[in-house]
Amino acid sequence: MWSDFFFEFGIFFAEVLSVIVLITIAVLFIFFVISRSQQTMDGQIEIRNLNQKYNQMRLILNSVLLSKKEYKKNIKEFKSLKKKDKNTSSEENRNRLFVVNFKGDIRPSQVSSLREEITAVLGVARQGDEVLVKLESGGGTVHGYGLAASQLKRLRDKNIVLTVAVDKVAASGGYMMACVANTIVAAPFAIIGSIGVLAQLPNFNRLLKKHNIDFEQISAGKHKRSLTLFGENTEEDREKLRQELEDTHELFKQFIKENRDCVDIDLISTGEHWYGQRALDLNLVDKIQTSDDFINDVSEAFDIYEIEFSRKKPVMEKVFGSAVNMFKPEDFT
Numbered sequence: 081m082w083s084d085f086f087f088e089f090g091i092f093f094a095e096v097l098s099v100i101v102l103i104t105i106a107v108l109f110i111f112f113v114i115s116r117s118q119q120t121m122d123g124q125i126e127i128r129n130l131n132q133k134y135n136q137m138r139l140i141l142n143s144v145l146l147s148k149k150e151y152k153k154n155i156k157e158f159k160s161l162k163k164k165d166k167n168t169s170s171e172e173n174r175n176r177l178f179v180v181n182f183k184g185d186i187r188p189s190q191v192s193s194l195r196e197e198i199t200a201v202l203g204v205a206r207q208g209d210e211v212l213v214k215l216e217s218g219g220g221t222v223h224g225y226g227l228a229a230s231q232l233k234r235l236r237d238k239n240i241v242l243t244v245a246v247d248k249v250a251a252s253g254g255y256m257m258a259c260v261a262n263t264i265v266a267a268p269f270a271i272i273g274s275i276g277v278l279a280q281l282p283n284f285n286r287l288l289k290k291h292n293i294d295f296e297q298i299s300a301g302k303h304k305r306s307l308t309l310f311g312e313n314t315e316e317d318r319e320k321l322r323q324e325l326e327d328t329h330e331l332f333k334q335f336i337k338e339n340r341d342c343v344d345i346d347l348i349s350t351g352e353h354w355y356g357q358r359a360l361d362l363n364l365v366d367k368i369q370t371s372d373d374f375i376n377d378v379s380e381a382f383d384i385y386e387i388e389f390s391r392k393k394p395v396m397e398k399v400f401g402s403a404v405n406m407f408k409p410e411d412f413t
Contacts (some may be wrong), residue, residue, distance in 0.1 A: 098287055116177070123193075123391030125200045130179065130375065130384040174390030175208035177382035179375070184217030184228070184254060191228045196389035202238060210241040213261070214371045219252025219274065222328055229335070232260040245371035246270045251353050255364070256332065259340045260314070261363050267371040272359035274276065276330045279321060285312045340364075 135158060142154050176203045183192055201211060213232065235242045240323070244261035250275035258264050258272075266272055288295055288310060295310040306321040307313050307329065331348070337345045342363045359365045375384060 082281065095291075098291075100285070102287075115373060123389055126388045126390055128386045128388075130386055131379060134376075134379065174383050175381070176205075176208065177210050177212055177384045178205070178368050179212045179214065179384060179386040181214045181386070182217065182228070182257070184215075184220060184225070184257075186220035186224075188217065188224045188228055188253070191224060191231065191354040191389070192268075193389040194228060195235045196230055198234055198386060200389070201240075202234065205238070210243065211235055212243045212245060212371070212374065213255060213257075214244070214245050214247065215250050215258055216246070216248050217251070217254030217257070218249050218271075219254050219256075222253070222277070223331075225253025225256050229260050232257055236262070237258060243374065245369075246272065246303050247364070247371055247375055250277065256335065259336045263367070264365040264368045265317060265371070265374055266356040266359060266365040266387050267370045268368055270356045270359075271353050272356065272364050273348060273353040273409075274351060275332060275349040277325045277332065279325060281307060283308070284310050288371065340392060 101173075124250060126136070139154070139158055143151055146154060180194070180197050180201075182190055182194055210230075213369075217225075221251050232242060232244075242261045243263045244258045246254075246258060246264065246266040246318040247270060250258045250264075250266070251271050255273060255275060266316060285295070297305070297308065297311050303320055306317045306324065308317075320322065333349045336343065336349070344362070348362055348364060354364065356365065356368050360368055378384070
């Protein structure tokens with residue numbers, strides 16, 4: 081008797097849970113549409129002098145480490161150096177290094193800020209200026225990262241030297257961006273590569289049939305859609321998607337080869353990833369170095385400015401934006 085009760089209760093619980101999942105997906109989608117409609121690009125460019133930041137850090141440490149007499153001497157030297165840097169910059173003798181941070185998600189939503197930052201740099205850059213992009217991304221949508229890579233290519237097209245620094249990960253779409261650079265530096269255990277294409281989505285067709293729910297989809301064009309969330313997928317649908325993924329993969333490989341011809345494209349385009357030193361051996365990167373060391377090495381030769389375009393996100397986007405992305409049936413690099 082009790083076993084029958086628990087069995088029936090289990091079935092009831094599973095059915096209720098299935099309904100809740102479907103309702104949750106629908107609610108998240110509605111909130112996502114609302115948040116996207118409310119989204120604006122109102123924002124502003126913020127700039128920070130990193131030379132001053134690092135000098136102030138050294139000054140604070142010296143206030144503890146040095147004697148009072150030595151610290152006063154250090155203060156005088158700091159003020160003298162600051163005045164010299166200001167005069168030198170005003171005479172436009174020193175080149176500038178513009179630092180841009182890109183931490184990509186699946187969409188990637190940061191492209192909207194990146195395009196504003198690149199536009200701002202292009203508006204003031206002069207001969208000899210360079211750009212450092214501190215990149216962190218495990219990849220995402222093909223079209224999103226294709227646009228992100230194109231934004232970086234705007235710099236190369238204007239003959240501005242571009243360095244990409246990878247401290248943690250530049251995989252798949254992240255590497256699509258990185259390969260545009262003149263130079264790629266990576267931390268010893270940064271994840272590099274994953275040059276492949278992936279598509280995945282759940283299918284609720286059997287669940288709908290079980291609850292006698294019909295799903296209808298009408299389209300014009302034989303291949304308007306391949307796999308679907310709620311309809312019944314056929315082997316022809318799956319094969320069509322495979323063909324699309326293979327074609328996307330070939331375009332991905334071609335893009336890397338055009339921008340980084342030193343790699344053996346057949347060897348590195350298997351979808352695998354490598355850590356920093358192994359990536360260096362495969363010519364995926366040019367140097368093992370953290371972004372901090374890179375900036376420190378060039379700090380004497382460049383005025384360094386960190387550029388950031390910031391805007392306030394709508395509340396709905398903050399709360400539901402990331403969750404909704406999990407259910408988007410798109411191709412991923």
